[in-house]
Amino acid sequence: MRQGLLNQTLYQLAALITAVIIVHAIYVAIIRPNADFIQQQQAQLQQANPDYVPERSVYIILRNVEQETCIILFLWALSIIGQKTVTTMRERRLLDRTLIPLAEGMSILPEDARNYSRPVQGLPEKERERLLPRALLAGLHRFQTTRDIQDVSNTIRDTCDTEADRMETELTIVRYIAWAIPSIGFLGTVRGIGTALGQAYQAVAGDIVGVTQSLGVAFNSTFVALVVSILLMFLLHQLQLLQDRLVLDCQNYCDDRLLRRLQVPGQEPPS
Secondary structure (H helix, E strand, C coil): CHHHHHHHHHHHHHHHHHHHHHHHHHHHHHHHHHHHHHHHHHHHHHHHCCCCCCCCCHHHHHCCHHHHHHHHHHHHHHHHHHHHHHHHHHHHHHHHCCCCCCCCCCCECHHHHHHHHHHHHCCCHHHHCCHHHHHHHHHHHHHHHHCCHHHHHHHHHHHHHHHHHHHHHHCHHHHHHHHHHHHHHHHHHHHHHHHHHHCHHHHHCCCCHHHHHHHHHHHHHHHHHHHHHHHHHHHHHHHHHHHHHHHHHHHHHHHHHCHHHECCCCCCCCC
């Protein structure tokens, strides 16, 4: 578990550093030079023709540091969501396998629980640490110890609930990023409006270029932050749905392949 936590932390740090390097390189090499060039062109056209209406350019919309930060955070969150999605899909593959080989109509007695747990224990370590094998092993060991089918059911449910809580906790950083992105956009709005107010004397004198550029910073940062946040929240909810379905399917698998096959001598088999 500690090794898995360390690997996860290193992955997140590496993903953040990679996102910073890639996005900043794109901004320095492409976005900001093109934005400066387009702004110079638009300023010249406005001076030549007062009725000229500049077109919105994606380079100008994305050029400021707030937008760059939002995109970096989005890519960082996207890498974490991608990692969790791949892990969840690997967990789901086990649902298509028969981990407890049991012929139709046969039951598992308490004294046989250890024998039926051996195929699950024989799985590779990475697979054995996933939810479904852990739930099956916990149920079989509990059945061997207590000989109580209801106790086995509670153990499996507790194992699945604990895993659901763990997956929910690991998404905390993504939820924080989803909250931070609109906040950064709002900071850009405040900065742009503050700069525009500081240049109000130029607008009174008839030069509104500085004011309009500052207001552009304010509105563009909010626009980019909201768009990125909406997309991120959609991906986050899709991941949560995938994880919730995994937990429910694992419980159903244990009910169908284990609980219904358990039998205590002298008791009716579970329906």
